[in-house]
Amino acid sequence: MVSKALGKYVQSLHQKKYRHRHGAFLVEGGKSVLELLSSGLETEHVLATPEFADQYRAQLPARLPLSLATEHELTQLGTLATNTTTLAIARQPAAPPLPLTLPETGLLLALDEVRDPGNLGTLLRLADWYNLPGVVLSPGCADAYAPKTVAASMGAFARVRVWERDLAEWLPTLPPAVGIYGADLEGDNVHRLTLQPAGVLVMGSESHGLTPGVATALTRKLHIPRGAGGQAESLNVAISAAILLDNFFRGQ
Amino acid sequence: MVSKALGKYVQSLHQKKYRHRHGAFLVEGGKSVLELLSSGLETEHVLATPEFADQYRAQLPARLPLSLATEHELTQLGTLATNTTTLAIARQPAAPPLPLTLPETGLLLALDEVRDPGNLGTLLRLADWYNLPGVVLSPGCADAYAPKTVAASMGAFARVRVWERDLAEWLPTLPPAVGIYGADLEGDNVHRLTLQPAGVLVMGSESHGLTPGVATALTRKLHIPRGAGGQAESLNVAISAAILLDNFFRGQ
Structure with a gap:
């Protein structure tokens, strides 16, 4: 079960205004979430089906907030036509310097x-x-x-x-x-x-x-x-x- | 006003089964319909707003079946998020020969x-x-x-x-x-x-x-x-x- 507050937060990130306000964004689907977890980006929270969480336990850091969710909840909260695996909330990285040279x-x-x-x-x-x-x-x-x-x-x-x-x-x-x-x-x-x-x-x-x-x-x-x-x-x-x-x- | 029969025909062409059965397909939006009309493909019917029909009268052959439609009707009948101009029903061309050489x-x-x-x-x-x-x-x-x-x-x-x-x-x-x-x-x-x-x-x-x-x-x-x-x-x-x-x- 995904809490009401978390669900609202996830859905707010469909909109640029809230992505900007929270400095966060959504990553949807198993392949993209695994890319996120193996990258240098910070992950706030992962929502996953029990099956996905089991299968990829090794990739999910122990201290990472994880909420189990049904496929129906993932699909309802996200933007994909169907999501049978996972979605994550990631932090937008701080803008790096852009040297003119x-x-x-x-x-x-x-x-x-x-x-x-x-x-x-x-x-x-x-x-x-x-x-x-x-x-x-x-x-x-x-x-x-x-x-x-x-x-x-x-x-x-x-x-x-x-x-x-x-x-x-x-x-x-x-x-x-x-x-x-x-x-x-x-x-x-x-x-x-x-x-x-x-x-x-x-x-x-x-x-x-x-x-x-x-x-x-x-x-x-x-x-x-x-x-x-x-x-x-x-x-x-x-x-x-x-x-x-x-x-x-x-x-x- | 688009007749009920024509509306049903247009909507059936969203599906491959009916495109195949009728040997026809939909072309949506002003730019694509103008490409169709200037091509060698056969056009069965054009649905257009009065404004589009007026503006492109020269490109619309006199004998071509033309139905005036509102933007709302075009959007309802077609597959685009909004259609403010036109859609056409075109004939699928007969498969040309494909010489092995x-x-x-x-x-x-x-x-x-x-x-x-x-x-x-x-x-x-x-x-x-x-x-x-x-x-x-x-x-x-x-x-x-x-x-x-x-x-x-x-x-x-x-x-x-x-x-x-x-x-x-x-x-x-x-x-x-x-x-x-x-x-x-x-x-x-x-x-x-x-x-x-x-x-x-x-x-x-x-x-x-x-x-x-x-x-x-x-x-x-x-x-x-x-x-x-x-x-x-x-x-x-x-x-x-x-x-x-x-x-x-x-x-x-």
Whole structure:
């Protein structure tokens, strides 16, 4: 049985306002909760079915508050269509420092108004795959701690560092040697360039591309060649980012 | 006012069984319906708000059955969270021939049990971007005419040819010169290969990879290098396909 107070707290974390107020977020499903428990993030509380708690007793720290719950309760309290295993309440990590010289040695991904949490989660998963030093989100992006973001990140939520910055203000403060890259239909064909994974790769919103203040900060525009005769107008933001990142990491 | 019979017909098309029985499918939202009307596909009926019908009168053929509907009706009858413009009933095109020699001149995408309609739509959009000769679906894939597939394809549903084949039976019938490629963590690093866009690229299910009968039909396994130290276990199927396709089309 989940107490009424705990249930209310869990449900409040569906909303960004309360996630922000409590500095906490939800992690749902066995795979994601196990990623959380094996990460450096702090876990406040785990709700699990007796079966899950039994099976993964070794992964559940003894001092961790654990509440047993039925599948029905987990499904009622969470956001998944069904949850037959577990959900956890995790602490949002404190924002780490973001040194302006970081992009001299690694490639940061910056997202400009990427509003869809599924896309954001897929982009975090990509950042994890390429072991990027982190992802910078504009204030208009989806919440990195929204349940859909966490689910789509497939565990990356527990490993990828995230910062929030006003990109139009932040990008111009970077050292002049830092390359600021963005996708643009009029840009240079990435197949003809040799790119090194350093600098900042900025990806714009699904429907509107880069905001004007961000577009003017780019030092190099990149173009993903379309197949001859292809009629699609554009690619999904995570798809474009994946192709560009693969091009940055070709030489490694 | 939408007639009760038409309303029932529209709602029946939410289900694959009825889409199959009627050889029809739903296209929802202004952008997708305009893609449909400018394509070679046959449109049975358009439901639109008076405002949409007025604004796009030139695109609506005079002989096309048109029913005016309120935003509330469109939303009630369709699958989108809200629909303030239009939805259409389209005819599923007859399956075109699939010559076994097709992959000698172009690259076909084959999908093995890709069950998520959002992923399938994104893959159709990619096939459209690269102007692939078409996409071959295993019987266990999501329906190419499911509303979520159509929406995620961003218009590609109207341009990309789709076939259904049992891949484990079909792949071995291809001429021996046809390359059959698939993603595999143990495969060859795509950055070290020069790939030509011909043959068949097979992508497996989101969670289980290729089915055994399909895996044994591969002639070459491809590996997308992960960033040094990256901890993500895998990439989303559409993300992997995008990176591989970009590698196939580098030399063009």
